[in-house]
Amino acid sequence: MSEPTPQPLLTLDGLTVAFDGKVVVDDLSLSVNPGETLAIVGESGSGKSVSALGAIDLLPSNAEVRGQRWLEGTDLTQLSKRDWNGIRGNRVGFIFQEPMTSLNPLHRIGKQIGETLRLHQGLNGQAARQRAKALLEQVKLPRPEELLDAWPHQLSGGQRQRVMIAMAIANDPALLIADEPTTALDVTVQQDILALLKELRDRHDMGVLLISHDLNLVRRHADRVCVMYQGKLQESGRVEDVFRRPQSDYTKTLIAAEPEGRPAEPSNTHSLLTTRQLRVSFARPKTRLFQRQPPAFEALKATDLSLTPGETLGIVGESGSGKTTLASAIMRLVASQGDVKLGDTTLSQFTGEALRRQRHRFQMVFQDPYGALSPRMPVFDIISEGLRFHFPTLSEMEVTERVHRTLSEVGLPKSCADRYPHEFSGGQRQRIAVARAIILEPELLVLDEPTSALDRTVQKQLVVLLRDLQARRQLSYLFISHDLAVVRAMAHRIMVLKDGEVIEQGNCLEVLAAPRHPYTKALIEAAHLY
Template identity: 80%
Template sequence: MLKPLLRLDNLTIAFDGAVVVDALTLTVNAGETLAIVGESGSGKSVSALGAINLLPSNAEVSGGRWLEETDLNKLTRRDWNAVRGNRVGFVFQEPMTSLNPLHRIGKQIGEALRLHQGLRGQAARTRSKELLEQVKLPRADELLEAWPHQLSGGQRQRVMIAMAIANNPALLIADEPTTALDVTVQQDILALLKELRDQHGMGMLFISHDLNLVRRYAERVCVMYRGKIQEIGPVEEVFNNPQSDYTKALLAAEPEGRPAALAATKPLLTARQLKVSFERPKTGLFKRQPPPFEAVKAMDLTIAPGETLGIVGESGSGKTTLASAIMRLVQSRGEINLGDVPLSQLTGNALRRQRHRLQMVFQDPYGALSPRMPVFDIVSEGLRFHYPDLPLSEVTQRVHQTLHEVGLPESCAARYPHEFSGGQRQRIAVARAIILEPELLVLDEPTSALDRTVQKQLVTLLRQLQERRQLSYLFISHDLAVIRAMAHRIMVLKDGEVVEQGSCLDVLASPQHPYTQALIAAAHLRQLPA
């Protein structure tokens, strides 16, 4: 007999009278994983936050909520503080905004241990180190002394998971816990969560847009659309015999197609013997400074006009550091040439004058846009900086034209980032980059925070922009289905080194390196039609 752990009965959530979750009824049993899937804006995360009272004060929440025998509607603020982080663990979708930028990792994990278990000092540090090792983070001693900004997106996500499981909760709510992770680490993390679930009889509410992961790690699935349940039932039953039209469309939505063929031409970007290293933090007051950490080791690459070079590899393999080095956002050694311009030798105004030729779309569509600026100012900022003499009328025309090009109406220009979904924010970030008509666009996990239907739309948009503008892309992703749909060539990174590279289809069809083979096996790629 399954023991009900979390029960929601007609949970309804509204903001200023607008209903965003409509009569949601579901049960998470002890020892099982219930997955919630649906497109961005369908109410998945809001439902989870509403279940444990984490919504802002303007949210109107009604309906029944129980955690085992506890009526959650009757809890005081102090009661909630004792429940959250102890009986209920929560892995948030955005690790950078969930971690305090002013505290080291060790202190943040230790806070959860101190509040709920009373652990302090060496006992808390030892337990914190165990938790980091449990979520497969290497160099745990160093990471305890690191700041959140020094970690990759995937490393920050695993720190969040370590904090969530620190007190062995009865219920774990995981909101896109594998968004920033490569496929092999996804499997490791979810296998770990499944192991913890089985050991402790924990129940898991798993929110994800990755249907492959849902199929492998959840027992039941709930499909949501516009705040309502479309269908709910055992995973295999729903996936093999979907009843609603929306579920059928969701299951069919995978990035498809291939980029346009390339004409032979000389490279646009060339990097030779590119290296990036970072100082390691001391692990003790009287200990020696450890040697620098080599994030990128003597790497060569070229990108031709109109070409997409796909970069894949596990979290911490150096993908984002490589992109930042090419953008001249971190110090590096070696040569970087954009056409005939030696970027690696430029500084100050000389470097700033080249910035319009290469632009970057960052991984996090929520953190990449200033919440205090309307979309018009966000998109036009670079244009106004590089071309200060442009009249306002022309700036306005180009902003509206660019928004239209990325599939957004002109009316978006007057709105603020918080009014948009993740997919819409990523389109705004693309518009901000392409309004300067760059030759090279660096895209760092641009689809990782998006559901499959929006991923497919964004991939199609990027290919259309590439064809129209002859754009070159450095495309970083852990999603091999997206890489296959976007990239002409592929480079596989591990521990800061290139372990394999070549034509995208050749590498995916016949990988030579064991790590590439493991990545592809974990991704469960569908076969391309002949």
């Protein structure tokens, strides 16, 4: 006798979402059962995140949501605002795609985790702190006692993502909506986090709605999958069935997409970028009023590197290993010790206006594109702002022409210029950030997880674009990523960081094929590269 079919935890029937009359999700129907993981995949802008946000009433006021929605038998379309406040963060946990914009920059981490514990469990004071500490330990964050007293900006992107996961699971929700939960995490931590989510799912019979562009992740960790394209459901079914026998042309294209090829070999041998004994330390916060000042935390130990024109150096390592700190020190965005030279210019000697005038030579694409783009400025102003500062003699017609040409280079239409960042998907915002950087024609481009928010098809396009730009302009890239498949397609050399220290470096293909350090071996095995 067959087991009875479980009652769906979440059901969406004919979900349709429109913004100012424009339909972005069209007639979506799906269900999530207790104890299972349903994945929604599709390219940036396909409606994945909008569907999840619409399901739990988190879209802005100009969104029109139609269709039926049920959670544990409750008709969600009939809930009041007060009812929703009792459900979100309690019965439904949500891991947002961009943690820096979801965490309050004015409150310490412990207070932000404690807020949801106070609202839904009535915990305060020491009880809330101990529960918050336990949650940070659950999501594998080091030094949890210290991190409770840290500010969001003091954490790496991956650490902030894990804080968001801790907040989402704080009240043992029945349904966990995870919107790109491992975007900012290296492959080894991805495995730990997804194993944790699976453990929580199985222990509490929790349903998980997993939104991801990482098909390898979905293949290994989801039970069923829904494929979306331009707001419509293309196909759905059990993961092994959809991946082995895809029915729609779009699903076939998605599965086949993988960054491939190699960058052109650089022709120059002289150094463009050089660092010598570059170090970064951060003061540790006091946890008690009369406590002695704790010793500083050494985020980046003495690091030497060099980069030639037209070369890409890939920087890999776990979250908190010092990758972004290294990039920020090179960009003169954090205080550091040691020397940074760009060509014959010693950047570490410049400050203030003199440093600003040098910045068109070295640009950075940040890990969190939404946090890096002003929400008050249209795309045209965002991209042209640096151009107007560094090249004030350009006419308005020349500025407009260069903005439109750059948008085209990153795969965006000219019509995007008049829109605002919140109107774009995460992947589209990342392309805007790339456009803002390359319009200045820099010599050095620091790319901090530039493909982390992009689906595989767009990743492939961006990799081709970056390699083409590099070959034509002899650009040098410092390429930070946790995605070793993308690093393999982009980098000439690779540097592996762990706990702020370089543990291995060399030719990219040689290191990936025959790593010497056990940690590098673990990274490659987790990425399923070979």
